[in-house]
Amino acid sequence: MTTKIDGPSLPPARTVDAAQGASVARAGGDRSQPVSAAPPADSLRLTGEAAGLQQAIEREVGMPASFNVEKINAIRASIASGTYQVNPQEIAKRLAALERQLLG
DSSP states (O other): OOOOOOOOOOOOOOOOOTTGGGGSOOTTOOOSSOOOOOOOOOOOOOOHHHHHHHHHHHHHHSSOOOOOHHHHHHHHHHHHHTOOOOOHHHHHHHHHHHHHHHHO
């Protein structure tokens, strides 16, 4: 037993102008060269909620966070020269103190 299926007719195939599709690799084309990716673009956009949170923190603290630029530069220099020393006992002590502070 056979059944003929009559469905909607397909739209005609669209044609592509060779000038428009020049930047698109065609199927079966030369694949000996690697495909170049778009260059990465770094960007940051705060949502309204994040911007509001930043403003609320600055209001609570009274001023934006400050950094000790001299200390930061000294740490960077010691890392670059390979002389930076990590003190695991100090890290553990400060983590325990933070946990006690957070737990009340």
